[in-house]
Amino acid sequence: MIHNGDDIGITEAMADIPETQTVLILHAAKQPYETAEGYQVPEIQDEHEVLVKTEHIGLNPIDWKAPDFNFAIPCLPYISGRELVGRVVRRRPSSHSRLRDGDRVLVISTDYRDLRKAAYQQYVVTADFNAARIPASVSPRAAATLGVAFVAAVLSLGVCMGVDFSGVPGAPPGPDLLTLLRGVAVDPESLPRDIRDECLAGIRDRERAVAGDWVVVWGGSSTSANIAVQLARLAGLRVVTVVDKLRHGLRLSNHSVLRPDLLVDSHDPSRAVDIIRANVGKNLRFALDTSGRESAGWLLRALRPEQDAAGAPPSPPETPRTTSPTLKHLIGLTGLPKEQAPDGVAYHTVPIKVFHEVPAVGEALVAWLEKLLESGLITPPELLGVEQGFDGINRGLDRMRRGEIRGGRMVVSLDPAGEGARAEVTRDASVPPALVDSPMAGGGGGGVEEPQQSESSVASSPEFTSQKLADTGSRRGSATLWQGGPAVSSVPRSVPDGQLASEGEVAQGSPRRGSLWQPKPEGIAVETSLS
Template structure:
C-alpha cells in the first residue's frame, strides 16, 4: 500500500453533471485484485516496469511491436491507469502514419479508443474506482501516455466512462471518440439542447461551456466553442439535419442523438448496404450517396429549400455538395439566423456568405474537466438506459501484434458500417 498525494472533489455546479474542483489531501492508493476482471496471472504495474507497445518509427511505416516499453507514469492528481483489454480502430490510426498527421514526434504510439480495467486511481473521491471497467476516448493525442496501442494507458478520470455490466467490453471500445465527436458537434457547434431528451436527458452543453473558465479552452477552438450562443442560431427539435456519411460510427451516433432530441434527419449513405440499420436507428429519409447530383435534388425537395443544418463526415467534396442544399444559397433569414455546415474531415475551399462553417472542438473534451466529466457521465447513463445503440463490431484476436493487419483491412475498405476491435490477451 502506497501513500500518495491526491485531490478531493469539494464542490460541484450540478449534481448530475459535476464540475470538478480540487483541494489537496493525502490518501492511500489501494489495488483490489478481486475487482480486476483480467487474468490473475497478469502482473500489475506495481510488479513490472515494462510493457508491450506498438511503436511508429517513421512516416509511412507499419507499427513495430516492442516488449520493453515503459509503463506510463501517472503525473497528475486527476489521472488514472487503465489496463487495456480492447482497442477500437479508427481511420486516423492508419491515415496519421500514412500522411504524417497527428504524429508529434518519433517514435510514437497511436490509438484513440480503448476499454479496460482501472488498476490505479489517485483521487480518493473520484467517481472512477480501481476495478472499474471503463471506456476511454483518447482525444489528447499529443500525450503518448494516453495512446491505446499499449498494454497500459493513462487517462483522466473525467475522460473515462464506466461500462455498465450489461454492455460488452469490446463494443465499448468502439464508440468513445465517435460519441465525443458527435456530442460536441451537435451540442456545442450547433447548439442542440440535450436536456429535452425524454428517454435519457443530457446536458445543455452551450450553458456548460459558458461556465468554463476561458483559460481551460484552447485558443484555437475558443471561437467554435461559443458559436452557438445566440439562441436563434441553434439546432432545435423539429429542424431538419442532413448527415452525409451517416453509416460511419460517428454518423450513426450523430443520428441517434439528433433523433432522441426530436430533430428530423436525412441520412446520405450507401442505402443498399446500410439503409436497414439507419432506418432502424430512426432516419427519417434515406438518400443514396452513389448519385450525388440526385442526392442534392432529393435533399432540396424534402426540405423545400429551407435546410439550415448539415454535417459532413466524408470529406471536402461532399461538404461542398451540402453547400448546394443549404437554405437559399446561404442567405441570412429575417431573424438574422444563418445556415450551418459542419465538416468533421474537411470543409469546402470556396465558401459562401450566409453560411457559418464549423469544425468539432475536440480538444474541449480533454482540456476542460467540467465538459469532459459532463459528457462521460451522460454516456454512462445512455449506456445504462440502452437509449444509445452501440456500433456493430468485428473482433480481431492477436493482440497488439495483429493491429497492422487489421488496419490494412480498414484501409482497403474491408469493413463498412462496423468497427474493428482488437482483443488483448488477459
Template sequence: MGLLHMFSFLGTSTASKQIAVSVVCQDPEKVPARPPQVAPHQRVLLLRGPKQPYVEVSDHPTPSLDGNREFLVRNLVIGLNPIDWKAPDFNFGIPELPYISGRELVGEVAISPKRRSRFRPGDKVIVISTDYRDLRKAAYQQYVVATDFNAARLPPSLAPEAGSALGVAFVAAALCLGICAGLDFSSIANGPNLLSIVRQIDPARLAPDVRDECLHGIDEESRAKKGDWLAIWGGSSTSAFMLNQIARLAGLRTISVVDVRKHAVKLSTNDITRPDIVVDNHDPQRAIDIVRSATAKRLRFGVDTVGRDTAGHLLECLQQHYANESDPEPTTPSTPSSAHLIGLTGLPKSSPPANLTFHNVPFKLFHEIPELGETLMLWLERLLSTGLLVPPKILGVEEGFGAVNQALDRMRRGEVSGGRLVVRLP
C-alpha cells in the same frame, strides 16, 4: 502489509475479528486501494516513421501517473479508428517519433486516482483519448493513463468489444451537435447543455484555436431545436451513426446520404438507429436535389463525415435554405435564416457565403475542460445503461498487437464499412 496478508497473520482470534470488522465497516471511499503489481516495462506498438507499419516492442516503459485525476488502466480491447492508418499514411497528427497511436479502448482499472473517485481497481472502463500529444494516453499499449473526466464505466450489459468502439464517435457527435449546432441535450437522460457550460466558464481557459467557435459560432436564436432538419453526408460512418441517434433523441429530423446498396438495410433494421430519410450518394447532384426537396428547403444544419468534396455537396443543399428570396415557401419570421455546415474531416476551400457559417468541431474541449468532459462521460453511462444509445456493429475481433497492422490494411482497402474492427489483448 496487504489486507489479505494482515487477515492471515491475525488468525481467527477475537481481536482479529474486531479488526477485520473495523476495516470492512470503514467508508469504502477512504480505504486505500492495494496497488497491483505493475511491471516497469510493457508491450507497445510503435510507429517509427510515416508510411511504416507499427512495430511491437516488449521493453517500453510503463507510463506513470501525474496529478490526482489520472489513473492506470490495463488494456483489454482496442477500438481501431481510420486515423490510426491515415495519420501514418499521410503524415499528419503525429507530434513526435516514435509514436504510440490509438484513441479508444476498454480496460480494467489497475491503479485508481489519488483523489476521491468513482473508479476503483477492477472496474471495467471505456477510455477515450482525444489528447493525442500525450503518448501515455494512447491505446496501442498494455497500460494506459486515463483521466477520470475522460472515462466512463462500462455497463454490465455491454460487451467490452462493443464499448471499445464507440467513445470517439460519441464525443465527436456530442460536440458537433452540442457546441457547433447548439443543441441542448437536457431532455435526454438528464443530458448536458454543452454550449451553456462552455459560455459560462472563463474564456481564458479555452484554447485560442477553438475559442471563437465556442463563444461566437452560433447565436442563441439560431441554435438547433426540436423539429429542425439535420443532413448527414456519409451516414455509414461511426460518427454519423452516433450523430443520427443523438439528433433523433433530441427531436431533430435526420436525412442520411449514404451508399444505399451497401447500407440501407443495416440503417433501417433498428428504430433507434434508423434515419428519417435515407438518400443514395451514387449521383451527388441527384442526392442534393432530393435533400432539398425532402427538407422543403428548410434545411439549416448539415454535418459532413467524409471530406472536403462531400462538404461542398452539403453546402449546395444548405444554400437552398435562403438563396431564393421569392420562394413561395419562405422561412417565417420566427425561423432563423442562418445555415450551418459542420465538417468533421474537412470543409470547402472557399469562404462561406452570406448567412452560412462553417464550423470545425472543437475536440480538445473534451480533454482540456474537465467539467465538460466529465458531464459527457456521466451522460454516456446513462445513455448506455438505459439502452437509449446503440453501439456500432462489430465487424471483426482480432487477437493481440500482432493483428493490428493486418486489420488496418483491411480498413485501408475499404473492406470495413458500416461497423468497426477491434483488437482484443491477452
C-alpha cells in the same frame, strides 16, 4: 449506479503492475507498427489521472492513414491508438475520482500528443473525466468502438448546433454544452484559442437546434454519423441520411436504431441535393458532413437552394426584419468547402480538444455516456471483426486499408480470455449483413476504395486534417429514394507543438509488399507532398 470492480482476479491484477510493458511503436511513416518490449509503464501525474490496464483496443481509420500518408504523427517513434477498454489498476490515494480500482472503463484519448494516453500499449494513463464506466450489460469489446465517435457526435450537435440534451423526454439528463461553456463554470481564457470562437460565439442562442428541426448527415455509414444520428433522434431532430445505398441502403432502411426520416443515395450528389431540396426545402437549417470537403460543398448547396436553383424566377423583396436573419449551419468533421461561407450560412469545425482541455466538459460527456449505456439508449457501432494481440493490430489495419470494414468497427483484444471473441462479432439481428462483406463489395481487387479521411481522425487530431484524403475516392450506388419513419526514455511522454510533423511532408518508403510499407535503412526522406 455503475460499479464493476468486484470481479474475481481484480486484486491480483492491481497488485502486479510491472515497471515495463509491451507497446506497439511506429518508427517511421509508411511502415508497419512494430511490437517493442521494455518500455516503462506511464505514471499518473495528478489526482485526476488513473492508470488503466488495456483489454480491448478500438481501431480507427486514422491509425492506418496517418502512417500511410504521413500526417497526425507529432513525433517519432510514436505510439498511436485513440480508444480502448480496460481496468483501472492505480490512482492517487488522495483522489476523489468517481472511478475506483477495478472499474472497467472506456478510455477516450483525444489528447494524442500525450503518449501516456495512447491506446497501443499494455498500460494507459487517462484523466478520469475522459473515461466512462461500462455497465455489465454492455460488451467490453463493443464499447471499445464507441469513444471518439461519441465525443465527435455530441460536440457536433451540442456545441456547433446548440442542441440542449438536458431535458430530452424519456432520456437521462445530458449536458447543455453551450450554457456550460458560456457560463461562469468555464473561464473563457481556459479555452484554447483555436476553438474559443466556436465554443463562445459559433451559434446564437435563438438559432439553437430544437426538436422537430431537420439535420442532414452526409456519410451516414461512418461511426460518428452512426452516433450522431442516434443522438439527433434522441433529441427529437428529424434526420436525413446521405449514404452509398448500394452498400448500406437495405441495412440502414431496416435498422431499428439508425433508420432516418429520409434516406438519400450519395451516388449522384447533384441528385441527392435535389432530393433534399424537394423534401425538406427551406426547413433545413443544419447539415453535418462526415466524408470530406467535396461532400461538404454539396451540403452547402442544399442549405441555400434559393441561390442555386436553375431558372428560378426572382423572388419579391422580403418584409424588412427587425432582427438579423437566422443563419444556417454547416458542420464539417473532415473538412469544409474551399469557398468562403456565403451570406446566411455559418461554417463550424468541431472543437474536439475541449473534451480533454476543459474537465467540466469531459466530465459532462462521460457521465452522460455512462447513463445512456446503462439505460440502453445508445447502441455501439456494429462489431465487424476481432483480432488478438498486438500483432492483430496490423492485421486489423490491413483489413481497413482494403476497405473490408465499412458500416461498423474493428477491435483488437489483448485479454488472454478473449480467444473466443470472434463469436462476439455483432449485427442488428433484424438487419441483413452489410454488402461490404460480400465479394462484390471489394471492387474486385481488394484495393483501398474511397481513401477519405475518417471522422475519427479529425476527432483525435483536428489540426492535422488531410483534405487530400477526404477529397479522393469514387462513389457508387443506385439513384433511388427511400422514405421512412423515425525503452524507458525512447518514447516521449508529452509532445510540444513545435515537434509536430508537417502535414505537407511525406515520408518515403520502399514499394509495398502486400499492404505494408517496408522500412528503408537510411530512414525517412522528404519528398513532394501528395497531390
